[in-house]
Amino acid sequence: MNNFLSYVxxxxxxxxxHAExxxxxxxxxxxxxLSSLINSYLPLLHSFKYYFELFYFGLSNTYDMExxxxQIKxxxxxxxxxxxxxxxIIIERI
Incomplete structure (x- = not known):
């Protein structure tokens, strides 16, 4: 990612x-x-969106996940x- 951002x-x-x-x-x-990379390579950035598609399993209950x-947000x-x-933007998949 460093190389890519250094060119733009x-x-x-x-x-x-990002899917996890x-x-x-x-x-x-x-x-x-990516905050440190953005600070290092993108001085003109005005808008950043992170789409995080999350496929999770194994948590004991919904409250834990919420x-x-x-906290992550x-x-x-x-x-x-x-x-x-x-x-x-978190997209949850169970």
Missing amino acids: PNVEQFSIY FCADISGYLSYDW NILS EHFKKVHNNQYQSRL
Whole structure:
């Protein structure tokens, strides 16, 4: 990703599509969500969308998943810190 972003420093809108198959998504509570790469390579960025398609299984109940997803969304907002418009779109697949 570093090489790709280094060739397009004038990008103003950027979208990522990511699918994840996992039983435990708690690792995303500390994920960078490309914020360090964006800060390094895309100084003109105005809009960033991250489409996160999540195929999950194995959680004990729906409340656990809702709680974790809520924390992930808050963390995403925090790491992008209103530097540009950013949005995390989570598509859940059970």
